[in-house]
Amino acid sequence: MIDVFESTARTYPDKVFLTFVDAEGGEVSYTYRQARMLAAAVARRLMDKGVRRGDYVSTDLPNCPEYVFLALAAGYGSFALVCLNHRLTATEKLTRLLELEREGMRVACRVDEARAARLMDFAGAVLEMGEQEAEAVADDGLGPAAGARRRQRSGVIMGARQDAIEDTIHFAEREAHLFDEKQPALVMFTSGTTGKPKAVALTWQQLMGAAGASNRVLSQRGSGLWQAVLPLFHIGGFQVLVRSVLNRTPLRLYARFDAARVLRDGENRRVTHLSVVDKMLQDLLAADTRGALAGYRCILLGGGPLNASTIGRALAAGVRVYASYGMTETSSQIANTLVTADFTGGLKLLPGYSARIVDPDDAGFGRLAVRGPGVFSGYLNAHGAFTVDGYFLTGDTAALYDGAIYVRERTDDMFVSGGENVYPVEIADALRQLPGVADAYVFGVPDASWGRRPVALVERGKAPRGSHSSASPRGGGNEGRGAEAAASMGAAALRRGLAGRLSRIYQPKHLCVADELPRTQLGKIDRAATEALYERRLEVSRVVLYHVRLPFKSPFRTAKATLKNRDLLIVEVVDHAGRTGLGECTSFSTDWYLPETLGQDARALQRTLIPAVLEEAFLHPRDAADAFGALPEGADSPMACSALEMALWDLYGKIEGKPLWQLLAAERERITGGGAHGPSTALKSDVMAQVAAGAVVGLGTPAETVEAVRSCVDAGYCRVKIKVSPGQGLACVRAVREAFPDLIITLDANQSFSPRDVEELRAYDGLGIGWIEEPLAVDRALGGCERAFRRLASLQRTLATPICLDESFVNGEEAARALAYPELRCVTVKIGKFGGIQRALEFTCRAQALGREVWMGGMYDTGISRRVHAAFQTLPGIIMPGDIGGTGRYFPTDVTTPAYGVDRGHITLNGAGRRVGIGCDLNRDALAKVLVKRVSYGA
Template identity: 45%
Template sequence: MIIKLAQLAREKGSKAFFYTQLESGSEVFSYRQTHLAAAALAQELEKKGLGKDTRYIACNLFNGPEFVFLSFAVAYLGATLAVLNPRLSDEERLLRKVELENASNQNNIAILTEEHIQRMIIDSLGIGIMELAHEPNGQIPVNPRTMEILSYAEKKEREFDPDHIGLIMFTSGSSGTPKATQLSWRSLHGAAVAATKALCKPGKGIWQLVLPMCHIGGFEVMMRSLVNESPFLLYLRYQPSRLLNDALSFKVTHISVVDKILQDLLAYDNDRIIAQYKCILLGGAALNKKTIKQALRARASVFASYGMTETSSMIACAPITRGFDGGLRMLPGYLVHIVQPDKQGVGQLQVKGPGVFSGYLNARAAMSMDGYFVTGDRARMGRDGKLYVYERVEDLIISGGENIYPEEIREALLRIPGVKDAYVFGTADELWGYRPVAFIEADYSPEAIAKDYKELGLDPEETGIRPASCAQEFARNIHEYLEPHMSHLHHPKHILVLEQFPQTSVGKVDRIALKRLYDRRIDIKSVTLYRTRQPYNTPIKTPKREIDTRESFFVELEDWAGRTGIGECVSFTTNWYLPETLGDDYAITKDVISSIV
C-alpha cells in the first residue's frame, strides 16, 4: 500500500490522487502531497506513543482527506486501524472501544477525530491540510522539515509488512451483530487488484467515492484508484444532484452505490447524465427489480456485484442487461465451493481468494479445513461458470417442513403497484413452526399507483390494487391480491407497510431495526370481557331511586408475546346519567372491537 503510494509520489508526484468535494468547489491532493501528509502524520502519532507497541489506533471519521491520510499513516507505523462508524451513538462507540480493548489487552485505545488529525498535520508541517492542497501544481514545501519526513517515510517503507493486519472494520450489522473483521494490507490490495482487472482500463477513468469509508465498499474505492493509478472524487456529503453534475464536469467513469443511491441518481437525472457512467457498481443487498428496470430505461451501465467485509468487498460481478438472470463472474484469483447442494445445486457458499480476511477479532471465523471461508450465504454455480447467490442460510424459512425462500416472496411483492421495496423474514408460529412476515416500503398515492400500473403493464381490474388512504388499508389490499396468487405457506402472516425503510449509514436496509419494529407491534391474540356488580357500603340516594350497587366491566387483552393489559369501564344499567348504558358499552366491545382484533 505505502510502497505503491511512494512509487506514485516519485513517478507521478504532481498528478491528482483525489479531489475533496466541498460545499462549493473542490480541493485536489496530489500523490506527493498525500505521501508527505501521511508520513508526517505517522511520525506525529509515533511521537505520541502510538504505533507498533500500542498496535491498535481507532478512528471516528467521516469521509475526508483526514481519513485518507490516516489510512496510509497507520501503514507507515505498522499499526492497526480500528475503523468506527461516526454515526454510532456514544454508547455504541464505547461498546466497540471496550470490545477492542478486551480483545487486544490494550487499555485506553485512542480514538482519533478530524480535529486530532488536522492538529497533528499542522504540528508536523507547519501548515494545515487545505494549505497543503493550495501548494502550486501539486508540489510540497521544500525545507529541512520536509526532507526529514521523507527520510522517515523511506525507512518505514523498508519495514512495511503487507501481511500485517492493517484494518479492523466492523461488518455493517444490517442483518446481525457487527463483527470486528481483521483485514491485512495484502487482502485489501489483492481485492483492489482483482476488481480493477474486471472493471477498469489501466491508468484510465475516475471514481466517485460517496459510500462511507468506514465501510469496506467505500474504503476499497480508494484502494482501486491507488492500484489503477487513476484519481477519485471524495465526497464529504451525499448530494445526488452534485454527483451527477460532477460526473459531467470531471468525466467520471465509475461509482459504487447501494440501491438507495441508484434510486436517487435516477430520480435527479433530468439531463440524462447517468448514461455517461461506464460502470455503476451496485451492491449491498439483493437486486431491487423495480430500480433495475428504471436503470435499464435510462441506459445506465449497472453492474451487479457480490461481496462482503470479510472478502474486502467484491468477489464477483456482471453487467446487468435486459436478459440478466443473476449470474455473476468470479473476479480473478477467487475460488468457490458449494457445500451440501440440494437437487437444484443450491448449497452453502464457501470462498477463497486474494481479498479474504484473516479472521474476526471478537468471534471465531467459519473456515473449512482447506482454508475456504464459509460465507453463510446460499448459492449455486451454473454450467456456464457463473455464480448465482440466493439468501443467507439463516434467512431460509422452514414452515410445515417446507423450505420457503424469502427472496421469492420479495420478488412477488415487488411486482405489485405501489410497492417500492420489501423485506421478508420468518417469525415463530405455533402451528407451522415458522411463517413469513413482510415489511413493505410503499407509495400508495393515486399518482404512484397509476405510474406503476403503466410501467408494469398491469390491468387494474385484474389485480385489484388501488390507492389507499393509510398503510393498513394498503396492507389489506395486498393480502387480498395475494390470496389467489400465492400459496398459504408463502402468503406472509403479517404485512406491515412503511413509507420508508430504516437504513444503515451505508444506505442498506436496516434489517435489525425492522425486526425490532416488528417485535413492538400491536398484535392482539385474545380479548376477554368480565362484567361485575359491586355493592356500595352505603347506598346512594338519587332523584330517581336509591342505588345500592354499581356495575362495570373489565377488558383483558393478551398480545402475541403473552403480555396482558386490563382496562375498566364503569357505567350504569340505565341511561339516567349518561347517553349510553353499560349494556351499550358491552355490546360495542364484544361485537365491534373484538371482531377487529
C-alpha cells in the same frame, strides 16, 4: 499499497489525487504531492507520540480528507486502523475497542474529529514552518505542547521549513521501501444484525488483492475517476480508496450522499465509476432527469440482494450496472457481472477467486464457501467457519454454475413452515417486482399452527422528480409505473399481486407497508431495527362494539331536530398482547345532520372494516386509514372508519408509551416537514396537556339564552356558541352581547336561513361575532357541496361576519373542494366526518397552509371522542376554544373513566394514571346502564 502511492506521487506530484465535497457542496482538492506530505507527516507525529509498528489506531470519523490521509499514514507507519462506525453511540464504540483490548490488541491512539483536525493542523504547520516551530504551537491531544515560541528571522524559518520537507520526504521514501503488505491494515466490525459484532482483521495484502482483482475487471490502468459516496468506515467505501490508489487514478470523496449533486458532478467532471447500494441507486434514478447515469462506465451495486424493480429501471435508463457480491470478510466484492436484459442472477468470480458449495440440495443450492486474495484469515473476537482446505463459509446459500455463483440468501434466514423450507428472499424478490414497491424485508415469526410463518415489511417507492400524485398527501411511486402506484399501495393490493406468484406456504402472515424501512448508515435495510419495528405493530385479535343510548338531561333543540337521546357506537380493540384501544362512532340514528347514519356505520364495521383489521397488522394507524379508504364500504362510511381508526390510535399510544397529543404532533411534523402554522394556546408538560374549551347553548328565549350563557361563563368558558335560526336568535344574541361585551361568541345556524333572510344575517355584523356556521339551507340533490360552496362564497362577499363550514360537506373529499374558495376562511373539523384522525390531520395541515382557520367541532359525543378533539386543539394554529366542553352539560353520566369534565373552562388531557393514548378507560358500571347491545368479533 503505500509503495504504489509513493511511486505515483513521485511520478505525478502535481496531479490531483483527492477532491473532497463537503455537505454544503464546497470543494477542496489535494495533489499527490500534498497528500503524500500530509500523510507522512501524520504518520511521523503518531510514531513520535508512541504509536509503534503493529499497533492499532482507532478512527472515529465521517467521510473527510483526514480519513484518507490517516489511511495512507497507516501504510507509512505500518500500524493498523480500527475503523469505527462513526454513527454508533459512544458506548457502542467503546465496547468494540474494549473487545479488541481483551483479545490482546494494543489500541495506542484514538482519533476522533477533533484530534484528526489537530493532527492535520500539525502536519500542515510542519510543512509551512518547520518541525520545531510546529511543535512549539502544537496541541494535537497526543502530548503536551512545548509552548508558544516564534522565530524572528525569516531565513531561519525558511531553513527549518526546507529541513522539515526533506525529512518528511526521506521518511516517506524509507517507509514505502520497508512497507510489508502482510501486516494488518484494518479492523472492521460486522454490523451485528445477526448476533455480536465480529472484528474482521484485514491485511494490506488482502485489501490490495481484492482491489487489484476488481480493477482488472472494472477499470483501465491510469484511466477513470471514482466517486466515493459510501462511508469509508465500511469496507465497500474503503475499497474505493484502495482501487483508486492501485489504479493511479483520482478520487472524489463526499461528506454525504446527495443524488442530485452526485449526478451533476458525474456529468460535469466526467466521472466513470460509482459504488452504491440499492437505496442510493433508487435515489439516483429518481433524480436523473438528464440521463447522466448512462454516462458512467460502471455503477457498482452491492450491499445486499438485487432489487428487480431497481434493476429494471436502470436497464430502461441505459445504465451500466455491475451487480456484485462480497462482504467485509472478503475485503468487499469477490464476484460481479454487468447486468443486461438476459441477466439471470449469476455473478462471475473475480480473477484469483474460487468457490464451492457445501451440502448442496437437489437443485444445487447449499452453503457457499469461498477462497481468494481478499478473503480474511479469521475474526479477532470470534470463531470463523472454514473448510479443512481453507475455504471460508460465508453463511449464504448459493449455487455454482459455469463459473458463476447464484446467491440466494443467508443460510440462517431460511426457516421451516408447515414442514416446508421457506426462503424469505424469494418472497422479498416477488414483492419488489410489484408496482409501487421500493424494497422489502421478509423474516419468519412463531406461529401456533405452522411452526413459523413469514411476515413482510414493504417500503413504498418514491416518485421520480417531475411526477405528481393527488391520490394521497403521501405521494410516491416508481418511475414508469406512475406515482399513483406507491400512493395507493396497501396490504390488500400487495396480496392480490402475490396471489399468482407465490404458493400458499409462502404467503406472508402479515404484510406491513412503510414510507421508509429502517436502514444502516450504508443504506442497507437494518434487519434488527426492522424486526423491532414489527414488534411494535398494531395486531388486533378482538374487536367489541357497544351500542349505547345516552339520554340528554333535557331535550336538545336545533334548527333541524329536537334530540332526546344520543345513540352511539363505542369500539374497543384488543391486540395480541392484551392491550386495548377505544374509539367512537358519532353518526346519528337518522340523517337529520348527515346522510351517513349509525345503522349504516354498524353494518360497515361488521361486514368490512372489522374483518380487515382482524386479518392484517399495521405499523402505524395511518396505514389502517389507507386500508380503510381503499375499501368501497370504507369510502362510503367515513365515520365508521373513524371509530375503528381512533381505537387504533389509542392502542398505538399504549404501544409507544405516549399520549395521543404527542403522537399527533409527531405525525403533523411528518406531514408538513416541520412547518409551523401559527401559535399554540395549549399548556404542555412532558406527559400532560391543557386546552381551553367552548360551550354550546341551544335555542331559547333571550332571557333563557342569557342565563344559559351566564352558567357557561361562570364555569370558566371563554367562548360560547349559540344556536340560531330565522326569527329566533338575533334578539338572543343581542341580549347576550349586551350582558357579556368581551365574550367570544360564535353562532350555528344549521343551514336554516334562505336568501330571503340575508338582511337578518347582516344584522349580526355589528355584534362582534367570531363566525356563523352554515347559514344557508342547501338541497344536496341540487348540485351537492359545490353549489353550497358557491352560494356561501357569494354570501360571504356581502357579510362582515365570517362564514364557517360544517354541514355543507359530508366527508373529507368534499371539505378539500372547499379550499378552492378563498372567501370561505373558516372550517369546522369534526374528525368522524373526515374518516378519522389521519385524514382530519392531513386536511388541517393543508387548510392551515392555505391560510384557513380550523377549529374543533363537537358531535354530542362521549369523553372518548371529546378527548381526541381536545388533543387536536394542542396543535399549532388551532387557537379558538372548540366544542369540547364537558359531557356533563348534556348527559347525566359519562361512560369513560376518569369522567370527561371541564375545570374553569379548561380540559386536562392525560392526567395521573392515564399518561398514554387517549387517556381514558371505559366505565363499565356506567356503560351497563346505557348499553343497548354488545357484539364481539375475533378471538
